[in-house]
Every structure is written in structure tokens, then in C-alpha cells.
Amino acid sequence: MGSIREYFETIARSVVTLGDGFAVTLSYLFRRPNTIQYPDRSTRPVVAMLPERSRGLIEIDVTCCTGCMLCARACPIDVIEVKVEKHPDLGRMITRSAVDWSKCMFCGLCTEVCETGALRHSHEFEAGMASPLSLVMDFIDEPVPIVKVKKGEPPPERKPLGSIIRARLPGPWDPPPERREKPLPPVAPKAAAPATAEPKDGGTP
Amino acid sequence: MRPDNDIRALVGYIVETWELSPFWADVAAAVVILAVAAVVFLAVMTFAGVLTWAERRVAGRTQSRVGPNRVGPIGFLQWVVDGVKLVLKEDFVPDAADGPLFRLAPYLVILGVFSAMATVPFSQVLIAADLDVGALFIMAITSLVVVGVLMSGWASNNKWALLGGVRSAAQIVSYEVPAALSVMTIVLLAGSLSMQTIIGQQGGWPWEWYIFHSPFTFVLFFVFLASSIAEGNRIPFDLPEAESELVAGYNTEYSGMRWAGFFLGEFANVYVMSAIATTLFFGGWQVPGVAAEEHGDSLLIQGLGLVIFLGKAWVGCFVVLWARWTLPRLRVDQLMGVCYRYFIPIAFACMLGVALYALVVPAGSLPDVAVHLVTMAMGAAAVVVLFRRVGHHARSVGDRISLAEVLQRGQRFEFDPSVQLRRYGAHRRGGARESR
Numbered sequence: 001m002g003s004i005r006e007y008f009e010t011i012a013r014s015v016v017t018l019g020d021g022f023a024v025t026l027s028y029l030f031r032r033p034n035t036i037q038y039p040d041r042s043t044r045p046v047v048a049m050l051p052e053r054s055r056g057l058i059e060i061d062v063t064c065c066t067g068c069m070l071c072a073r074a075c076p077i078d079v080i081e082v083k084v085e086k087h088p089d090l091g092r093m094i095t096r097s098a099v100d101w102s103k104c105m106f107c108g109l110c111t112e113v114c115e116t117g118a119l120r121h122s123h124e125f126e127a128g129m130a131s132p133l134s135l136v137m138d139f140i141d142e143p144v145p146i147v148k149v150k151k152g153e154p155p156p157e158r159k160p161l162g163s164i165i166r167a168r169l170p171g172p173w174d175p176p177p178e179r180r181e182k183p184l185p186p187v188a189p190k191a192a193a194p195a196t197a198e199p200k201d202g203g204t205p
Numbered sequence: 206m207r208p209d210n211d212i213r214a215l216v217g218y219i220v221e222t223w224e225l226s227p228f229w230a231d232v233a234a235a236v237v238i239l240a241v242a243a244v245v246f247l248a249v250m251t252f253a254g255v256l257t258w259a260e261r262r263v264a265g266r267t268q269s270r271v272g273p274n275r276v277g278p279i280g281f282l283q284w285v286v287d288g289v290k291l292v293l294k295e296d297f298v299p300d301a302a303d304g305p306l307f308r309l310a311p312y313l314v315i316l317g318v319f320s321a322m323a324t325v326p327f328s329q330v331l332i333a334a335d336l337d338v339g340a341l342f343i344m345a346i347t348s349l350v351v352v353g354v355l356m357s358g359w360a361s362n363n364k365w366a367l368l369g370g371v372r373s374a375a376q377i378v379s380y381e382v383p384a385a386l387s388v389m390t391i392v393l394l395a396g397s398l399s400m401q402t403i404i405g406q407q408g409g410w411p412w413e414w415y416i417f418h419s420p421f422t423f424v425l426f427f428v429f430l431a432s433s434i435a436e437g438n439r440i441p442f443d444l445p446e447a448e449s450e451l452v453a454g455y456n457t458e459y460s461g462m463r464w465a466g467f468f469l470g471e472f473a474n475v476y477v478m479s480a481i482a483t484t485l486f487f488g489g490w491q492v493p494g495v496a497a498e499e500h501g502d503s504l505l506i507q508g509l510g511l512v513i514f515l516g517k518a519w520v521g522c523f524v525v526l527w528a529r530w531t532l533p534r535l536r537v538d539q540l541m542g543v544c545y546r547y548f549i550p551i552a553f554a555c556m557l558g559v560a561l562y563a564l565v566v567p568a569g570s571l572p573d574v575a576v577h578l579v580t581m582a583m584g585a586a587a588v589v590v591l592f593r594r595v596g597h598h599a600r601s602v603g604d605r606i607s608l609a610e611v612l613q614r615g616q617r618f619e620f621d622p623s624v625q626l627r628r629y630g631a632h633r634r635g636g637a638r639e640s641r
Contacts, residue, residue: 011547018532019587023594025267025531031599034269 047123047162055106055121059165060097060139064156065118067094067146071110079104080119084146087184093143095181101127102135116147116155122162127169133176137168143182212241212334241333245322253472254284260472260526267530294461299362302458306360311459311466313353318473320346325480326400328490328511329500339400340388343481344381347436350470351377354438354445354455357467361458369454372537373445377436379544384432386552387425390559391415391485394422404489405497412574416486417581421558426486428552433478434525435544437471441532444540479521483514487521490514 038046050056058080067084083096110119129135149155170176216237220230258273258281265272273280298307324339326332336342351374358370394415395403407413416426435442446454456467483489490510491497500506535543566573 011551019591020594021531022527023591024598025527026591027595027598028269029263029266030595031269033266033271035271037271037274 047125050123050125054123055108056123056125057101057121057127057165058099058104058106058110059120059122059124059162059168060099061118061120061159061164062094062097062140062144063118064116064147064158065094065097065144066116066149067092068115070113070115071119074109074113076107076109077103077105080110083181085143085181085184087143088187090145090185092146093184094140094146095143095184096138097140098136098138100136102132116149117158118155120158120161122165124162124165124169128172129170130172130174131176133179134170134174136177136179138177138182139164139168140182143184212238215241245333246319248327249319249322249473249476250469252476253469254288255281256472256475256522256526257287257468258284259522260529263523263526264530267527288465291465292462296463297458297460299458301362303360303362306356307458308463310353310357310360311463311470313356314350314470315353315466315473317347317349317353318470318477320349321477321481322473324400325477326404326484326489326514328507328514329401329497330507331511332401335399335401338398340392340398340403340485344385344388347474347477348377348381350436350474353470357459358455361455363458365451365453365457366455369445369447369451369457372451373438373455376438376442376444376540379541380432380435380442380548383428383544383548383552384436386549386556387429387432388485390422390425390552390556393556393559394418394563400484400489404484404491407488407491409488409491409493409495411488411584412577412581413491414486414488417577417584419559419562419576420580420583421555421562422486423580423584424551425555425559426482428548428555429482429485430524432544432548433482434528435540437474437478437525439471439475439525440529441534442540443534444537447534475522475525476518479518479525480514482521483517487517489517 047056067082069082069084072078072080072082079100081096081098081100082094084092085095087093106121108121111121114120147156216230216234219225219233219237223233225233261283262272262280264270273283276282276286298304321343323333324336324342326335354373354377355370358366358368358373361367391403392398395406397403397406403415407415411417415422417423431442438445444454445451446456451457456464459467490513492500492506492509492513495506500510562576566576
């Protein structure tokens with residue numbers, strides 16, 4: 001008799017538990033989904049909702065970069081490429097300050113070593129691009145003189161976080177940038193004014 | 206009793222009206238048959254497509270997501286886009302596969318399911334062929350699916366596919382027994398295998414449906430439902446295509462439109478089994494308050510019957526989708542155990558019960574009506590308990606049920622262009638241009 005009782009108890013238990021399971025899933029059909037629809041139905045841009053210390057795309061503000069290259073050395077996979085060259089009149093200039101997004105893993109080691117805060121994590125993350133060549137992003141358009149910070153003085157004011165990277169992210173159909181160092185301006189015998197960058201073949205020593 | 210309303214009647218009407226000679230009568234018959242086949246095929250194709258979309262929406266909401274909502278209003282055209290994508294994909298046949306069998310298999314699956322549609326009614330006048338052996342025909346022709354599935358499993362020359370095919374054959378053949386027993390019981394009650402006659406024997410009101418005929422048929426309906434789901438290889442009985450064990454089972458090697466053929470068959474089968482359940486248990490196209498004989502030529506009543514039939518069938522489809530996103534997959538031994546140790550004995554007991562009931566209680570007598578009403582009250586109580594549990598589960602996590610929120614599709618806020626120019630990267634293109 002015991003086994004027969006067990007048989008019917010099994011059936012009864014199955015019916016009750018199955019019914020309750022169906023009730024659980026049905027209850028979700030009558031509730032509002034948890035989804036916040038991503039690109040266009042949030043009150044604020046998603047970038048503005050991210051936490052303060054979230055590690056988005058790196059941005060380099062060359063106007064307060066000392067060209068110390070600590071970031072390039074700290075990078076475990078050689079994503080950052082910084083080149084400093086000497087100009088006879090204008091002193092040492094940064095000719096390349098590039099990040100390869102195809103390799104960057106957003107570990108943040110570079111931001112920890114940056115003394116002046118030129119290199120920071122922004123909150124930007126939407127960096128889809130049409131061409132893989134665009135993934136190497138150079139943060140300078142023409143050579144920039146390095147910044148010299150005197151001991152005890154604060155480094156120069158940094159541009160607002162995110163403004164640099166946002167201006168540099170390419171549109172979907174923009175052609176990829178040239179992948180080379182920016183040539184130093186020609187040595188001007190008289191004028192010391194910052195010369196307009198003339199395209200010159202090959203890098204000057 | 207059986208109204209002349211199938212394809213033969215249509216051909217006869219055309220021949221009489223235009224006084225066609227025997228040759229042209231044959232031509233007319235061929236044209237009518239092809240046209241009806243095309244209409245039924247397209248209708249079921251559309252149902253299958255819409256079901257794929259419905260499945261994804263139901264899945265989304267069940268998991269507190271939104272589901273596809275980008276193509277068309279609430280993503281309704283998603284299935285069209287998916288279909289186009291699958292047609293454009295490469296038709297790939299592995300080198301080591303048995304080419305002809307590999308190519309043939311999906312057609313057998315589609316054929317098995319779509320042929321069953323020939324005898325499944327849409328309304329009193331809309332039926333391709335009201336066969337005298339309708340129920341038997343459906344049970345027989347849907348077995349063609351096993352051949353297709355087994356063939357694809359064998360021809361793929363792949364261990365996962367072969368295992369999936371063999372599992373599928375074992376499962377479908379086993380579950381045909383309880384499904385056939387439940388159909389048999391209804392045939393016993395109706396005294397006919399013709400689908401239209403089975404509907405005609407029921408009535409429009411719920412207490413006249415066969416599901417509420419007696420507690421035995423009430424139980425049988427659930428046996429039939431579960432067995433049909435198992436025959437259609439759907440979760441929780443989807444062992445032949447269990448992803449975690451067999452990659453994709455018998456359709457592992459398929460891609461593009463041939464792969465879609467299997468899924469077209471699967472989703473069409475969901476509609477077909479819901480339509481059969483509607484026919485056998487839920488009174489089909491019967492309009493409440495109007496006897497089957499009085500439907501006549503009134504377009505309103507016939508249209509209402511069509512809407513009622515499709516409505517019931519789609520509720521059945523929803524239940525199948527709902528089951529898929531509720532229940533976990535069974536193990537092979539559990540699957541067979543459920544069939545042989547529970548469903549078949551229960552189906553047999555219910556069949557005997559119905560036979561005895563028909564013998565003892567005269568149809569239409571007071572005790573008969575009382576049993577109908579009590580069974581219906583039982584069903585209503587089950588639905589009430591279910592919805593009480595739904596409310597309980599929603600409240601137990603601090604949520605509440607509100608119809609207004611159901612109608613809102615996901616979170617929607619006012620669009621503010623000053624902060625929200627992010628759409629389609631507009632902010633980015635503008636910013637990039639300014640910087641140069």
C-alpha cells in the first residue's frame with residue numbers, strides 16, 4: 001500500500017509545485033520589466049550615470065603632460081606610445097601620444113603613475129568605430145612642447161574630464177587617421193612663434 | 206450531421222455554377238486544391254513566424270526583460286527580418302554528410318506538421334479537408350516528423366546529431382501513446398473521428414466543452430497537453446536538442462533555411478497542437494448561444510466563430526510558451542518515467558472512466574449536467590488559485606500588479622535634446638567636427 005500512496009503523493013506534489021512554478025513566471029508578465037532601455041530612453045546620458053571612479057576610455061591632456069613616459073613604461077601590454085623629440089628653438093616636444101584601444105584592458109596602471117594628472121580614465125565607453133585603423137588614437141594634432149612643473153607648484157589646470165576624448169572619438173564614417181609621429185615644425189631663423197605644421201616626409205631626428 | 210463545407214464541396218459548387226465539362230472540372234479541382242494548400246501553408250507559416258516573436262517577447266517578460274522591440278511596433282516585424290536573414294545565409298552541407306538525406310530531412314519535418322493542418326479547422330466553413338478519419342490522420346501524419354528528425358540525425362554524420370535523432374525518435378514514439386489515448390477518449394465521446402463533428406458535438410458555453418465533460422476528461426486534457434509538448438520536442442521535453450548536452454541535437458549541422466525549416470516545423474507544430482486541443486477539448490469555433498446548425502451563411506457568426514477559434518488556439522500557444530520559460534529540462538530517465546509510469550496509466554484510467562461514465566450516466570440527464578458544472582467549477586477554482594498565487598508571488602518580493610504598468614513597455618522617459626543628443630551618435634559627430 002505504501003508504494004501506491006507514494007505514487008499518488010508524487011502526482012499531487014507535482015501538480016502543486018508545477019502550478020506554483022507557473023504562477024511565479026506568470027506574475028512576471030504582470031510586472032514592469034527591470035530593463036532600462038539603453039541608448040535613448042534614460043533621463044540622463046548613461047555616461048553621466050556611471051560611478052565616479054569607473055574606468056572608461058583613457059584620455060591624455062597634452063597641455064599638462066610632462067613627457068615623462070612613466071605611463072608608457074607602466075603599461076603591461078605597451079598600449080600607450082609617447083615620443084618626445086628635441087626642437088632646436090622650442091625645446092623638447094611631444095610628437096606622439098597615442099593609445100591603442102584594440103589592446104587596452106582598462107587596468108588603470110598608467111593613471112596611477114601619472115604625476116600631473118594628464119592621463120586619466122574618462123567615463124566614456126561608446127567607442128565603436130568603422131575602421132580598425134581608427135582604434136589607435138593620437139591625442140595631439142601637432143607637436144606640443146612639454147610642460148615643466150617646478151617643485152612645490154601645482155601642475156597646470158587640466159581640461160574637464162571627458163571633453164578631450166569626446167572631441168576625438170570618430171564618427172562612424174570618418175576615415176582613419178594617419179598613423180605616424182607628427183613632424184616637428186621647421187627651425188625658424190627669426191620668428192619664435194609656433195609655426196604651422198607643414199607636412200614633411202619622415203620624422204626629423 | 207456533417208455539413209458539406211470542405212474542399213470537395215467547394216469544387217462541386219464551382220462545377221455546378223459554371224457547368225464545367227469533366228476535363229475542366231478536374232482542372233478546377235486542381236486549381237482549388239493548390240490555392241487552398243497555398244493559403245493554409247501561408248497562414249501557418251505566418252503563425253509560426255509570429256510565434257517566434259511571441260516566444261521571445263514572453264521569454265523577455267518572464268525574465269523581467271523587454272524582448273525584441275526595435276523592428277516595427279513592439280518588435281512585431283522581428284520574425285520577418287529573421288526570416289530574411291536566414292534565407293540569405295549559406296546553405297551548408299558537411300562533406301561527410303549523406304547529401305540527399307541531409308537535404309531531404311527538413312522537408313519531411315515541415316511536411317509532417319503542415320499536412321496535419323489539412324484537417325485542422327479554422328471555422329465552420331474554413332477547413333481544407335474534413336476527413337472522416339481526421340483525428341487518426343493527424344496522429345498518423347505527424348509521425349512523419351520522427352522520420353525527418355531521425356533522418357537528419359543520421360545524415361549529419363555527427364555524434365550529437367545522431368544521439369539527438371535517436372532520443373527524439375524514442376521520445377516522440379513513446380509520447381504518442383498517451384496523446385493517442387486522450388484523442389481516443391474524445392473520439393469515444395463524440396462518436397466520430399472527423400474534427401468538425403467533434404466540434405459539432407460540443408457547445409459554445411464552457412460547460413458544454415469536452416474538457417469539462419467529467420473530471421476524467423479534465424485530467425486527460427493535461428495529459429494531452431504535456432504529451433503534445435513532448436511530441437513537439439519543446440522544453441521541458443527538448444532532450445533531442447538539449448544545448449547543454451548535445452550542442453543542438455539533430456540540427457547541429459544545419460544552417461540557413463534548412464535549419465529554419467526545423468524551427469518552422471517546431472513552431473507550426475505549437476499552433477497545430479493548440480488548434481487540435483481547441484478542437485478536442487474547448488469546443489472549437491462554437492459561438493456561445495448559437496447552435497452549430499444555426500451558424501448558416503451569416504458572415505457575422507462565421508467570422509465570430511473564426512475569431513473564437515483562433516483566440517482559443519492562441520491562448521493554447523501562450524500556455525506552451527509559458528511552460529517553456531517556466532520548467533527546466535527533464536533527464537532522459539525521468540522523461541521516459543513520466544510517460545510510462547504516469548501518463549499512460551492515467552490516460553488508460555481516464556479512458557475507462559469516461560467509458561463507464563458514458564455507460565452509466567445518460568447524456569443530457571440532470572446528473573450529467575451537474576457533473577459538467579462541478580467540473581467547470583473545479584477548473585475555475587484552479588484558475589482562481591493560480592491567479593491568487595500570482596498575486597502572492599508578486600507581493601512577496603515587494604512588487605505590485607498593475608495593469609497600467611503592464612501596458613507601459615519598459616521604462617520610458619521624456620526625451621530632452623539638451624542632454625540626450627546621444628541618439629545615433631549625433632553628439633559625437635557634431636563634437637568631432639567642432640574640434641577640427
